[in-house]
Each structure stands twice: as C-alpha cells, then as structure tokens.
Amino acid sequence: MSVRRMETPNYENSPVNGESRTRENCPSGDSAVYKWLGFSFGLLCIIQSSLNIYLWAQVDQNSNESKNISTCNFTCVSADDVRTLILERDQLLQEKLQFLQEKNQLNFSKDLLNQKNKELLQNNSQLNQEKNQLLQEKLQLSKDVTLLNQLREHLLQDKNNLLQWNSQLNRDNVQLFQEKDRLLKNNRRLYQCTKQLLQDKDELLRENCQLEHDLNQLDQDKTKLRNTLSRLKTTNGILIKRKMMCNDNVIRLQNQLIELQSELYMGWRRFKSGCYRLSSTSNTWEFARQDCEGSGAHLVILTDKAEENFVSSFGGAEKFWIGLKAENTSDTCVCTWTWVDGSSLCYRNWDNQEEPLPTWTYSCAHVAQNHAWLVGPCDESYYWICEKEL
Structure with a gap:
C-alpha cells in the first residue's frame, strides 16, 4: 500500500x-x-x-x-x-x-x-x-520702511528749517511792531504840531484879512475917521468878543477831537456821524444799556440797511443786543416796540420777515449770527454795541 x-x-x-x-x-x-x-x-x-x-x-x-x-x-x-x-x-x-x-x-x-x-x-x-x-x-516692506525713514528724516530737516525761519520771522515781526509804535507816536506828535500850526495859520490869516480890511477901510475913510471912531471902537469890541468866542470854540473842538481820538483808540469805530463800540464781555440787556449810558452813549439804534451791515460786520459772528425793547402789559400780547431813545420802530429786519409776538413781560431784540433780528427774554446774556453821535 x-x-x-x-x-x-x-x-x-x-x-x-x-x-x-x-x-x-x-x-x-x-x-x-x-x-x-x-x-x-x-x-x-x-x-x-x-x-x-x-x-x-x-x-x-x-x-x-x-x-x-x-x-x-x-x-x-x-x-x-x-x-x-x-x-x-x-x-x-x-x-x-x-x-x-x-x-x-x-x-x-x-x-x-x-x-x-x-x-x-x-x-x-x-x-x-x-x-x-x-x-x-x-x-519689499523693509525697503519701503527704509524709504519712509529717509523721507521722515528729510521732513524733520524741513521742519527744523521752517521752525528756524518762523523764529526769525517772529523776531522780525516784533521789531516791525516796535517800529510801528514808534512811527505812530511820531505821527501823533506831528499831527498835533500840524494841527496847531494850521490853527495859528488860520488865526493869522483871519487877523491879516481883518488888518487888510481895516487898512483899506482906513485908507478909504481917512477923512471920516473922526466921525466913525466911535463906531469902529464898537465894531472892534464886537470883533474881539467874536475872536474870544472863536478861540473858545477852537479849544472846545480841540478837546472834543482829543476825546474822540482817545475813544477811537479804546475800541470805538466811526461810521458816518456816529461812533460804535463792541463790548468785550456778554451780559443782560439792562446791564448793556447802563454800560453804554455810563460811557456817554446808548445801545445801537439801527435806522437803515447800511448801518446794520456796518454794525453786523463790526460785531462779527457774535450775537449782540440792540437798543430795541417791548413791554407786554396785556393778555392779548399787544405791545409796541420802541428804541432806547423813545423813537418808534421804522426800519425792520426780523428773522421771519414778520414782527414777533413777545411772550415775556419784557422782550428784547438781538442780532443773530445770520444778521437777522431775534426776540428773547431780556435776562439772557449776549454781547452789545454802543452808539455815540458826534
């Protein structure tokens, strides 16, 4: 197997x-x-x-x-x-x-x-x-940073140069202001001397004219001298009085001119036949009225468009009181606007072209930044402009 x-x-x-x-x-x-x-x-x-x-x-x-x-x-x-x-x-x-x-x-x-x-x-x-x-x-950013740093250094150099230039300009400006003040003083002194000389000249011319007139009169009236002696004495006395009055008027005008010049240097500005001054602070309407009256003036009264344009440009962008006030003594708000001198309102420039209805017992008007008139309570605080007639 x-x-x-x-x-x-x-x-x-x-x-x-x-x-x-x-x-x-x-x-x-x-x-x-x-x-x-x-x-x-x-x-x-x-x-x-x-x-x-x-x-x-x-x-x-x-x-x-x-x-x-x-x-x-x-x-x-x-x-x-x-x-x-x-x-x-x-x-x-x-x-x-x-x-x-x-x-x-x-x-x-x-x-x-x-x-x-x-x-x-x-x-x-x-x-x-x-x-x-x-x-x-x-x-690339590193290259840009390097370029920016270089640019920054150039800008810093330019800034330093500008600062130095500005410092030099400031020094020159200070010197120019000093020179300006000196020239203004000399100008005022020369102006006073010139004014005095012109007054003396006018007086001498008047005396010369008078003397020439008297001489001619004497030549013509030599034969009538005895008859007109008394009249000439009377005329001479009148002329002396007039001369004294003229001298007094000249002194008064000189004093007024000096006062006006001092006021103009203290913030007053002239327009037509008046002088105007803007306040340096703000306060109520009543305080503004008293302040103007204390300086021999009154709150500004606007009578036409030209005066209002001048006052508005003088006031700048500030709100300021004007001498316009209304008193509400009834429940129907019917009142009359009047200026501080008692005159009625003729020229108007209300904000909405319509006369407002005051809702306070005493309402006062002020000029807004758009140069239109507005109404408000008299206890508000605004700047004001005083007016003085020459």
Missing part, C-alpha cells in the same frame, strides 16, 4: 519583502504592524516545513517496518495523528487567509496614508511658495 506523498505548499516571502521595502517610507506606527505581519508569515512557513518533515519521517519509518513484517496490516500513520495534522494544517491555512486579509487591509491603509502623504506634500509645497512670497513681501 503506497502512501500518497503530501505536497508541501510553497510559501513565498517576496510580498513580505516587498512590503518591507515599501514600509520604509511609512510612519513608525504602521512599520511596527508590517514587521509583526512579516514575522507571522515567517513563523507560519517554519511550522508548515516542520509538519512536512515530520510527515516524511513517519512515512519513512512505516516503510521500513513494512519491509520486516510482511503480513502487517500497514496503516502508515495513525488516523488520529493524520486528522490532527490535517486540522492543524487547516487551522494554519485559515490563519494564513486571515493574515492575507489583514495584509490587504493594511495595504489599503497604506494607500490611504500614501495619498494623505501626497496631499501633505502638496500642502507643504504650497506653504513653501506662500512662505517665499511672504519673504519677498517682507523684503
């Missing part, structure tokens, strides 16, 4: 070696799994080879025993051992299939990891490009 020789399966380890070559590029955790799988395949091959060697040894031993015993019922190897070996082989084959499945799964995981690695490499390449671009922008 011949025993069928069991074929030993040929287990090739080349895929495992190939996988070991490809695992070199994998991460460290997957390389441990591939090493364990290769070790398992190697162990499986060793076990299979051991089983084949054991089966061949049993077959040789049984063949030797059959040569010595001719009538022996040859059974090769016991059936239990054969079944056990077959079961072990089947179990090893199942483990091999299981390992192959795990290998396929690991290969799939490897492909996924390789794909992710490619994506990471692409991302790395893109990041490197962006890094290079940012480095170029950084270099």
